[in-house]
Amino acid sequence: MQNNRIEKTFFQLKAKKQKGLICYIMGGYPNPIACESIISSIVDGGADIIEIGIPFSDPIADGPVIQEASFRALQKGVTPQICLNLIRKTRKRYPDLPIVIMTYSNILQKNGFKQFMEMAKEAGTDGFILPDMTIDESKKYLEYSKNLELASIFLVAPNTSNLRIKKTLAVSTGFVYVVSVFGTTGMRNSFSKYTLTAIKNIKKLSSNKKNISIGFGISTPHHVKLMSNYGADAVIVGSAIIKKIDGNKDGSMIELQNNLTNYVKSLKAACTN
Amino acid sequence: MTKLREFPIKGKYGKYGGKYIPETLVPAINELEEAYEKIKNDSDFKKELDYYLQNYAGRPTPLFLAKNLTDYVGGAKIFLKREDLLHGGAHKTNNCLGQCLLAKRMGKKRIIAETGAGQHGVGTAMAAAVLGLKAEIYMGSTDIERQKLNLFRMELLGAKIHSVDSGTKTLKDAINEALRDWITNVKDTYYLIGSVVGPHPYPMIVRDFQSVIGEEIKYQIKNFTKRSPHALICCVGGGSNAMGTFFPFLDEKNVSLYGVEAGGQGVRTGKHSATLKEGSEGILHGMRTYLLQDEFGQINDTHSISAGLDYPGVGPQHVQLKDMERAEYVTCNDNEALDAFFKLSKLEGIIAALESCHAVSYAMKLARKMKKDENIIVTLSGRGDKDIDQVMKHKKKYISR
Numbered sequence: 001m002q003n004n005r006i007e008k009t010f011f012q013l014k015a016k017k018q019k020g021l022i023c024y025i026m027g028g029y030p031n032p033i034a035c036e037s038i039i040s041s042i043v044d045g046g047a048d049i050i051e052i053g054i055p056f057s058d059p060i061a062d063g064p065v066i067q068e069a070s071f072r073a074l075q076k077g078v079t080p081q082i083c084l085n086l087i088r089k090t091r092k093r094y095p096d097l098p099i100v101i102m103t104y105s106n107i108l109q110k111n112g113f114k115q116f117m118e119m120a121k122e123a124g125t126d127g128f129i130l131p132d133m134t135i136d137e138s139k140k141y142l143e144y145s146k147n148l149e150l151a152s153i154f155l156v157a158p159n160t161s162n163l164r165i166k167k168t169l170a171v172s173t174g175f176v177y178v179v180s181v182f183g184t185t186g187m188r189n190s191f192s193k194y195t196l197t198a199i200k201n202i203k204k205l206s207s208n209k210k211n212i213s214i215g216f217g218i219s220t221p222h223h224v225k226l227m228s229n230y231g232a233d234a235v236i237v238g239s240a241i242i243k244k245i246d247g248n249k250d251g252s253m254i255e256l257q258n259n260l261t262n263y264v265k266s267l268k269a270a271c272t273n
Numbered sequence: 274m275t276k277l278r279e280f281p282i283k284g285k286y287g288k289y290g291g292k293y294i295p296e297t298l299v300p301a302i303n304e305l306e307e308a309y310e311k312i313k314n315d316s317d318f319k320k321e322l323d324y325y326l327q328n329y330a331g332r333p334t335p336l337f338l339a340k341n342l343t344d345y346v347g348g349a350k351i352f353l354k355r356e357d358l359l360h361g362g363a364h365k366t367n368n369c370l371g372q373c374l375l376a377k378r379m380g381k382k383r384i385i386a387e388t389g390a391g392q393h394g395v396g397t398a399m400a401a402a403v404l405g406l407k408a409e410i411y412m413g414s415t416d417i418e419r420q421k422l423n424l425f426r427m428e429l430l431g432a433k434i435h436s437v438d439s440g441t442k443t444l445k446d447a448i449n450e451a452l453r454d455w456i457t458n459v460k461d462t463y464y465l466i467g468s469v470v471g472p473h474p475y476p477m478i479v480r481d482f483q484s485v486i487g488e489e490i491k492y493q494i495k496n497f498t499k500r501s502p503h504a505l506i507c508c509v510g511g512g513s514n515a516m517g518t519f520f521p522f523l524d525e526k527n528v529s530l531y532g533v534e535a536g537g538q539g540v541r542t543g544k545h546s547a548t549l550k551e552g553s554e555g556i557l558h559g560m561r562t563y564l565l566q567d568e569f570g571q572i573n574d575t576h577s578i579s580a581g582l583d584y585p586g587v588g589p590q591h592v593q594l595k596d597m598e599r600a601e602y603v604t605c606n607d608n609e610a611l612d613a614f615f616k617l618s619k620l621e622g623i624i625a626a627l628e629s630c631h632a633v634s635y636a637m638k639l640a641r642k643m644k645k646d647e648n649i650i651v652t653l654s655g656r657g658d659k660d661i662d663q664v665m666k667h668k669k670k671y672i673s674r
Contacts, residue, residue, distance in 0.1 A: 058449050060295065060449050060558075104556075131296075136291075156296060159297060159460075160299065179295075182458070
């Protein structure tokens with residue numbers, strides 16, 4: 001059961017009574033070499049799981065920050081292969097770090113789901129998050145995930161019905177991605193009551209059998225605490241990290257790395273107590 | 274054997290179609306599917322829609338024998354299905370009225386839509402105005418630049434326009450942005466998609482509301498001949514006027530179906546929108562379909578002289594028809610469409626949309642090869658006023674002739 005890196009990580013976190021911190025970066029952004037260093041700073045800061053985005057031309061589930069990062073990454077020639085190479089290097093450096101890919105279905109479809117997933121597995125990937133893949137369309141995707149021992153991480157929204165949550169929980173492996181808000185990815189100042197209700201509900205329906213991770217809009221230690229108190233097993237931070245990278249245009253790489261490490265540390269601290 | 278008119282089966286046209294959408298939209302899509310199933314055979318709904326189609330939009334539109342064009346070409350008889358005469362200036366109004374009435378039944382007050390050339394935006398703004406709904410339209414900033422007249426028309430009709438600056442700033446990005454709006458405001462918002470694209474049930478709903486075109490052709494052709502038409506020809510961007518024309522004839526195998534895609538500056542130049550001819554299988558905007566994409570699965574920029582055909586995807590049912598060889602999909606270049614634009618203007622006194630002129634151009638090619646007692650019907654999907662600026666750039670070549 002705990003053979004795979006994601007399950008193992010959650011098992012260890014629970015033993016330590018900690019919440020998990022999942023950090024998203026855009027593959028090859030702002031450029032492939034800087035991206036490697038960025039991952040290191042984030043892991044050094046205490047990230048438990050890394051989510052690597054493969055840029056797609058039409059990211060419908062993403063807000064302005066990640067859209068812009070995708071667009072610029074593509075303009076600079078970032079390909080899925082470059083992202084897989086990044087995963088390969090990261091895997092070498094961090095043999096136990098769970099790494100998941102977040103991208104859109106067409107990136108897999110173009111190569112063939114099976115072939116792409118095999119390549120990703122070979123590079124050291126632990127699972128996939130595909131925001132436009134519904135459980136209804138996932139028969140083959142699930143079959144390949146199972147055969148390759150890749151986590152199939154589905155999303156649950158605040159308006160997902162209980163029946164559908166149960167179905168989603170049944171086919172999700174690694175963790176379940178709970179979308180905190182109505183909307184696209186990107187930072188929010190505050191969260192509404194419905195977010196709390198949704199997390200509590202999913203937590204109840206999963207009867208502690210699945211790892212519940214909350215994402216969309218989370219950017220501060222306060223948010224992390226809030227979600228932890230609601231019952232999340234982990235939180236996902238994405239746009240806020242991209243924004244830090246974007247904000248560093250004139251600064252040095254070392255400065256950015258320090259900033260990121262300190263930022264991630266502050267989030268991880270909120271997961272710990 | 275399954276009849277083609279029975280598709281979609283479980284939301285699919287063969288392997289195409291489906292629902293590839295963010296989870297937040299799943300309840301909305303399911304709600305739409307249920308609501309549509311309810312009104313589909315509801316006689317009150319049908320009555321209300323018919324009322325607006327006839328008295329507001331001006332249906333039925335005529336089927337006109339283009340005698341001068343036929344004589345000029347010297348082959349099969351060419352008939353024009355005059356959707357250009359529909360209120361709003363294009364077939365889009367059929368779908369907009371249908372979906373706005375559906376939205377009303379569902380209790381949704383806020384309508385969002387995407388638009389490329391602006392015709393669907395205008396149709397949406399009109400239908401929303403007459404039915405007392407609030408419309409917000411997403412339009413790429415590049416398209417706004419090309420279609421200023423339609424932008425102003427939408428504003429006159431009371432719609433709010435959102436300029437989209439992401440990606441290629443055209444139709445596909447407007448769809449992305451409309452989808453993002455829908456994800457955010459899913460509770461009170463109805464997304465009125467403008468073509469036979471998107472997640473199930475949209476391709477089916479839009480097709481059904483557009484099928485009035487083909488249904489009318491079926492009885493109108495009887496005023497001229499006893500038999501069914503030999504060929505139906507329509508332009509295909511997303512493919513809604515084509516699907517609306519084809520659908521009632523899908524299981525009449527003696528009627529040949531032709532979809533004409535935008536060949537742009539020529540298929541070999543890469544600057545075109547010929548998705549069915551040149552594309553490959555992919556997943557975009559909620560559906561499995563054909564896409565113009567690069568080797569990595571990134572969606573390509575498209576090109577066409579007509580903004581309405583400038584879309585890198587196509588309706589999933591068209592892909593099924595292509596795979597089964599029930600319909601044939603061909604291309605027509607910018608220059609050929611322009612040529613047809615001027616010919617139709619002079620010969621028949623009809624200024625048709627550049628989109629529709631792609632179909633006219635192919636009809637002229639095909640008619641030449643057919644017998645004089647055979648019939649071709651071309652759907653003139655819209656009128657050409659919106660294209661006047663674009664066409665003026667090329668007038669020297671044609672007017673001096």
